[in-house]
Amino acid sequence: MVVYPIIEQKLQDAFSPIFLQVKNESYKHNVPEGSESHFNVVIVSETFAGQRLLQRHRAVNTVLAEELAKQIHALAIHTYTPEEWSKQQAEHVPASPKCYGGGK
Numbered sequence: 001m002v003v004y005p006i007i008e009q010k011l012q013d014a015f016s017p018i019f020l021q022v023k024n025e026s027y028k029h030n031v032p033e034g035s036e037s038h039f040n041v042v043i044v045s046e047t048f049a050g051q052r053l054l055q056r057h058r059a060v061n062t063v064l065a066e067e068l069a070k071q072i073h074a075l076a077i078h079t080y081t082p083e084e085w086s087k088q089q090a091e092h093v094p095a096s097p098k099c100y101g102g103g104k
Contacts, residue, residue: 003071004039007064011043014063018082019044025076040076044085053079 008022021042041060048056056079061068068075080088 003067007039007041007067007072010063010067011041011060014059015043015045015047017043017045019085025074038074039072040078042078042080044080044082046082048079049081 004022004024008020011017011020011022019042021040023040025038025040043060047059051059057077060077060079061075064072064075
């Protein structure tokens with residue numbers, strides 16, 4: 001099963017983001033070639049206005065609950081409002097943390 005497009009579509013439907021980036025970072029880890037188990041998500045949406053970071057992450061985790069339970073081992077989530085994103089672009093999106101389950 002291909003997980004990447006499912007993640008992208010579910011996040012698009014749930015948050016109507018002005019920017020969405022889903023990266024499969026499985027290749028950085030000790031998993032079989034072609035795996036879809038480690039992802040990095042950057043999502044910019046008005047939906048996050050007035051929400052704390054924990055609320056935003058919970059919202060993303062809720063939308064992707066089925067994939068997190070079955071296919072995704074690690075999910076780095078970066079959520080921004082459009083205003084936060086305009087400031088963030090001057091810097092950079094934080095890198096995903098190293099996986100302690102064995103890396104390359």
